[in-house]
Amino acid sequence: MSNLPRTPGITRRGLMKSAGAIGAAGLILPASYRKAMAEPKRGGTFRIGFGHGNTTDSLNPALWDQAFVQVLGNTMHNYLTVIGPDGQLEPELAESWEASADAATWTFKLREGVTFHDGKDVVADDVIASLNHHRGEDSASAAAPIVEAITDIRADGDHVVVITLEAGDADFPFILSDYHLPILPAEDGRIDFNRGIGCGGYILESFEPGVDAHFTRNPDYWKSDRAWFDRVELYAILDSAARQNALITGEVDVIDRPDLNTIHMLERAGVNIISVSGTQHYTFAMDSRADPFSNNHVRLALKYGVNRQQMVDTILSGFGVVGNDHPIGRSNRFHADDLEEREFDPDRARHHLREAGLDSLTVDLSAADAAFAGAVDAAVLFSESAAQAGITINPVREPSDGYWSNVWMVKPFSAVYWGGRPTEDWMFSTAFAAGAPWNDGFWEHERFEELLRAARSELDEDLRAEMYFEMQQIVRDEGAIVIPMFSDYVMATADNVMTPDQIGANTTLDGVRATERWWFA
Amino acid sequence: MAHVWRMIAQRLALGLLTLFVVSIIIFGATELLPGDFAQAVLGQAATPEAVANIRRELGLDQPVYMRYFDWLFGVLQGDFGTSLAQRGRPVTDMILSRLGNTFFLAIYAAAMAVPLALTLGVLVALWRNSLFDRIANSTALSAISFPEFFVAYILIFVLAQSGYFPSMARMPAGADLGEKLYRAFLPALTLTLVVTAHMMRMTRAAIINLLASPYIEMARLKGMRQSRVIVHHALPNAIAPIANVVAINLAYLITGVVVVEVVFVYPGLGQLMVDSVSRRDIPVVQAIALIFAAAYVLLNLTADVISTLSNPRLLYRK
Numbered sequence: 155m156s157n158l159p160r161t162p163g164i165t166r167r168g169l170m171k172s173a174g175a176i177g178a179a180g181l182i183l184p185a186s187y188r189k190a191m192a193e194p195k196r197g198g199t200f201r202i203g204f205g206h207g208n209t210t211d212s213l214n215p216a217l218w219d220q221a222f223v224q225v226l227g228n229t230m231h232n233y234l235t236v237i238g239p240d241g242q243l244e245p246e247l248a249e250s251w252e253a254s255a256d257a258a259t260w261t262f263k264l265r266e267g268v269t270f271h272d273g274k275d276v277v278a279d280d281v282i283a284s285l286n287h288h289r290g291e292d293s294a295s296a297a298a299p300i301v302e303a304i305t306d307i308r309a310d311g312d313h314v315v316v317i318t319l320e321a322g323d324a325d326f327p328f329i330l331s332d333y334h335l336p337i338l339p340a341e342d343g344r345i346d347f348n349r350g351i352g353c354g355g356y357i358l359e360s361f362e363p364g365v366d367a368h369f370t371r372n373p374d375y376w377k378s379d380r381a382w383f384d385r386v387e388l389y390a391i392l393d394s395a396a397r398q399n400a401l402i403t404g405e406v407d408v409i410d411r412p413d414l415n416t417i418h419m420l421e422r423a424g425v426n427i428i429s430v431s432g433t434q435h436y437t438f439a440m441d442s443r444a445d446p447f448s449n450n451h452v453r454l455a456l457k458y459g460v461n462r463q464q465m466v467d468t469i470l471s472g473f474g475v476v477g478n479d480h481p482i483g484r485s486n487r488f489h490a491d492d493l494e495e496r497e498f499d500p501d502r503a504r505h506h507l508r509e510a511g512l513d514s515l516t517v518d519l520s521a522a523d524a525a526f527a528g529a530v531d532a533a534v535l536f537s538e539s540a541a542q543a544g545i546t547i548n549p550v551r552e553p554s555d556g557y558w559s560n561v562w563m564v565k566p567f568s569a570v571y572w573g574g575r576p577t578e579d580w581m582f583s584t585a586f587a588a589g590a591p592w593n594d595g596f597w598e599h600e601r602f603e604e605l606l607r608a609a610r611s612e613l614d615e616d617l618r619a620e621m622y623f624e625m626q627q628i629v630r631d632e633g634a635i636v637i638p639m640f641s642d643y644v645m646a647t648a649d650n651v652m653t654p655d656q657i658g659a660n661t662t663l664d665g666v667r668a669t670e671r672w673w674f675a
Numbered sequence: 676m677a678h679v680w681r682m683i684a685q686r687l688a689l690g691l692l693t694l695f696v697v698s699i700i701i702f703g704a705t706e707l708l709p710g711d712f713a714q715a716v717l718g719q720a721a722t723p724e725a726v727a728n729i730r731r732e733l734g735l736d737q738p739v740y741m742r743y744f745d746w747l748f749g750v751l752q753g754d755f756g757t758s759l760a761q762r763g764r765p766v767t768d769m770i771l772s773r774l775g776n777t778f779f780l781a782i783y784a785a786a787m788a789v790p791l792a793l794t795l796g797v798l799v800a801l802w803r804n805s806l807f808d809r810i811a812n813s814t815a816l817s818a819i820s821f822p823e824f825f826v827a828y829i830l831i832f833v834l835a836q837s838g839y840f841p842s843m844a845r846m847p848a849g850a851d852l853g854e855k856l857y858r859a860f861l862p863a864l865t866l867t868l869v870v871t872a873h874m875m876r877m878t879r880a881a882i883i884n885l886l887a888s889p890y891i892e893m894a895r896l897k898g899m900r901q902s903r904v905i906v907h908h909a910l911p912n913a914i915a916p917i918a919n920v921v922a923i924n925l926a927y928l929i930t931g932v933v934v935v936e937v938v939f940v941y942p943g944l945g946q947l948m949v950d951s952v953s954r955r956d957i958p959v960v961q962a963i964a965l966i967f968a969a970a971y972v973l974l975n976l977t978a979d980v981i982s983t984l985s986n987p988r989l990l991y992r993k
Binding site: 390392405558559 | 708709710714715716717718721722723724725728729731732758759769772828831835836838841842843845848937938939940942946947950951953954956959
């Protein structure tokens with residue numbers, strides 16, 4: 155990961171390429187680079203405009219989905235652990251942790267002297283109630299699958315929590331940084347999220363779902379070098395033109411998801427564009443149980459039939475990197491850098507088609523902009539490039555409304571969005587493990603499962619790296635997902651917004667921690 | 676006068692029936708949409724277990740008619756239920772502040788548009804076929820022909836990016852009336868431009884229609900000035916069609932401004948309605964649909980009452 159100052163004569167795209175060439179995770183801070191070196195200071199009202207936010211949003215962490223509520227959660231709450239800007243796990247409410255030899259029992263030592271906004275101490279019972287909110291048979295939590303492996307949580311005194319898993323998991327502390335799992339005060343073993351009490355850097359003042367949320371700084375916050383603003387205001391501005399206007403006219407200080415088609419106009423208007431290449435990727439999932447996708451040669455033909463660079467250039471306007479048909483981003487710890495990049499190759503696509511015993515192939519590809527911005531256009535591009543290999547792809551425009559319940563994992567070939575996960579195991583277990591609820595390729599692979607289990611409980615980093623490399627290769631060559639592109643997290647900020655040198659690549663807005671880590675000049 | 680009161684009572688009773696029918700149609704229509712609240716709110720993160728648990732928790736696993744009657748009995752007792760999304764938060768509480776915003780913007784826009792449209796309508800009728808008539812007509816027609824969001828973006832480009840008015844019409848808590856009027860000026864102006872043409876053209880047409888009547892000819896023959904003929908003799912008889920078109924436009928200002936709300940980030944009912952439909956939050960959808968239907972019923976009733984009062988033949992009929 156590196157920072158590159160913007161110098162005259164270097165275009166944005168050229169800059170992206172050079173960043174890629176030196177193997178950087180592609181963090182680009184144009185104009186603010188030099189100023190960003192300044193010391194952080196307190197003060198100001200920090201206003202963010204989001205391309206998300208819905209009147210059905212709530213304070214219930216079990217139902218959090220998009221960036222607005224993720225930032226809301228990370229502004230008012232703390233978590234046991236947090237992913238640092240460099241992708242490494244950092245302690246937060248958990249001061250330290252250790253695993254048993256089989257990585258199945260984890261002991262977390264809680265930080266002492268941390269209080270909730272109502273003055274109550276943060277103790278082990280709060281942690282237990284907060285995690286139990288997502289567990290159990292009748293859990294209605296979107297995070298239920300990721301805490302499923304927990305078989306028991308118990309307190310050992312007020313400041314030690316012991317968590318037992320059904321099997322070893324070397325990355326378990328990473329799971330606890332998930333945005334669904336903030337620590338809330340417990341009352342009789344349950345949390346009452348509607349009170350709006352947390353122990354984070356800012357105190358919730360008001361929250362109008364789908365409109366805005368207001369916070370004031372928590373004067374008793376235990377971190378002295380974080381949460382620099384006096385006030386934080388989050389606004390839902392769904393229309394991208396309205397969002398950009400709000401930034402240009404000074405109504406907000408930062409926006410996420412600027413419209414990539416018009417971003418050059420923003421650059422002219424004197425705002426900074428921040429682009430971070432992370433784990434977010436756009437895919438086309440094939441149902442490997444259904445013909446013709448059950449034949450790996452057909453899947454390979456489709457993988458060779460997509461022009462990846464063209465997709466990055468047109469769909470992402472250059473704000474992204476090509477994918478290699480596996481879900482591990484370049485910023486991940488165990489990314490297989492040596493794995494050969496798959497290129498657009500109509501001849502090889504034809505070859506695999508012949509191997510599959512087919513002269514030509516006709517498939518329907520379902521897409522809607524709910525899958526990702528530009529998904530329908532991407533499907534058309536895919537169809538154009540695949541045509542050169544004798545493959546006919548019919549792009550089918552599906553309704554955005556209800557896409558995730560009626561199209562994704564229902565239609566045999568569909569466009570999908572993945573935010574990605576901070577660890578390899580998490581990503582693979584979520585979307586590639588046999589029988590996982592979001593295994594959208596309905597894919598099973600014996601050797602892959604073996605490696606997944608072995609790597610999960612392996613504490614030796616080198617051995618794990620080797621296993622994850624092999625898994626990336628298996629998914630690339632035999633998996634059921636075409637992964638043509640990794641999309642950058644793009645944000646635009648006003649001149650006076652200062653950011654640290656390194657910005658988190660695990661999700662948007664500095665790992666959704668901008669309110670805590672950024673400051674005003 | 677008695678029959679006017681009787682008419683109002685009859686129309687209100689019919690209005691209640693309309694609301695009842697609307698509630699059935701809306702409920703049925705949302706049932707026809709694919710997916711339900713549990714699937715919509717979990718989105719990509721939905722697992723069968725979580726969906727089933729949410730459905731059980733909220734009673735969405737009950738049959739359609741059971742859910743409808745539950746809702747209906749609640750409403751008959753004045754309880755609009757709680758939002759599916761904001762559990763424990765009454766629908767009325769969710770809607771009230773939005774309703775206030777929607778009414779504020781509608782009244783603001785109407786206060787600019789109605790006098791403007793009526794004045795222009797009378798003036799263009801007065802100077803019919805003059806240059807002024809043509810310019811006013813073509814300007815108003817162009818404003819109504821552009822899509823709302825286009826008008827809105829033009830206004831933002833001209834008036835907001837130059838710093839005269841805010842591009843976001845958000846209302847800070849505790850803002851006084853002056854600031855509210857200032858912040859909501861651009862959306863109100865957009866709506867004014869959109870609705871003025873319709874009312875102006877109707878006023879013009881209604882007056883010009885009357886100008887062919889014998890009694891107007893009589894007035895002219897007596898040597899009355901054209902302006903006096905129009906304002907004193909033609910206008911009072913044109914009130915009925917004008918009241919109707921004004922009512923329709925006011926109803927539109929309350930119910931149909933979601934695009935303007937989105938562009939100016941104005942938290943009104945339209946955005947809430949769209950969100951709630953997309954998330955299948957039925958109690959909220961139902962409540963807003965009833966408010967919208969009630970707005971149409973009441974405004975149409977008001978227009979009819981005004982027509983009746985303005986027409987002695989209807990007011991004093993045997």
